[in-house]
Amino acid sequence: MKREVNVMAIYLEMPELDKDFPFRILVNDGDILTTPHWHREVELIYVTKGTISLGIDDVPYKLSEGEIAFIGGGLIHYVLASPGSERFVYQFDLSYFTAGNKENLDLQKLFAEVLPISPQWEREDEAAVRRLLEAMNLESEKQEIGYQFALRAELFQLITLLLRNVPKQAKQSKKIKKLATQDVLEKLDVIFSYVEAHYQEELTLQNIAEVSGYSSFYFTKFFKKNTGKTFLTFLNEYRIDKAKWLLINSDLPVSEIITQTGFESDKTFYRLFKSSMAMAPLEYRNTMKIE
Secondary structure, eight states, X not given: OEEOOSOBOOSBOOOOOOSSSOEEEEEEETTXXXXXXXXXXXXXXXXXXXXXXXXXXXXXXXXXXXXXXXXXXXXXXXXXXXXXXXXXXXXXXXXXXXXTOTTOOOHHHHHHTBOSBGGGSOHHHHHHHHHHHHHHHHHHHHOOTTHHHHHHHHHHHHHHHHHHTSOBOSSOSSOOOOOOOHHHHHHHHHHHHHHHHXXXXXXXXXXXXXXXXXXXXXXXXXXXXXXXXXXXXXXXXXXXXXXXXXXXXXXXXXXXHHHHTTOSOHHHHHHHHHHHHSSOHHHHHHHHSOO
């Protein structure tokens, strides 16, 4: 088990998981926050102490000790600083379960429909998931003979429980995106890392195409195919995500936040923010600030 100490800053996270058993457990205390990011791996967050505030696809939640969040692959999520709390984070790659899947189950689609927080589940199902997570912690900590077999067995039990028992959302509000292959993710990682380093500056299509090693024409097709949006749309959404983060975690005036997030026009920022969140920036700050 690994205790995470760094703030995640890159929009796309690529966890270093064992290719033979792509699974890991992290332990984060309340001072560790995670900025908005996504990854192809499924993630569960188990609150073991205190209360945490988090967001999944722009929906805010609060979880208390003993409660669990389930985050499907590809969903943007974050955790705010929650002093006095502790959480265990479980990540695993669904590709591990595709071999021998004679039912041809689309696990990505099925897990995208799972209700994301355990207070929405039946109590006995929440308790069953909690027991499995705690058993995984114990196996990971003790590492007695055969512990990897035990972890695999518990992970398969978890998958089955989530598929059979945990309730699904009645209706998907948006199309589930197909996750990219590893080589495409690595190319996107280069692009997103460059955006992370330069989003406060003027970024042109030509700039980012050169970084990716593609012509502007090919980059435009590559980016749209693998993200489902144009680069300009992505960049604006990325800057809005940064602005939301600053609104929640700082007392900076909105004018300063607009400057720090790379928007050249106040009008553009307010229009995009209202379109994204259906509320003004200061209303969002008042809604999301930790009490």
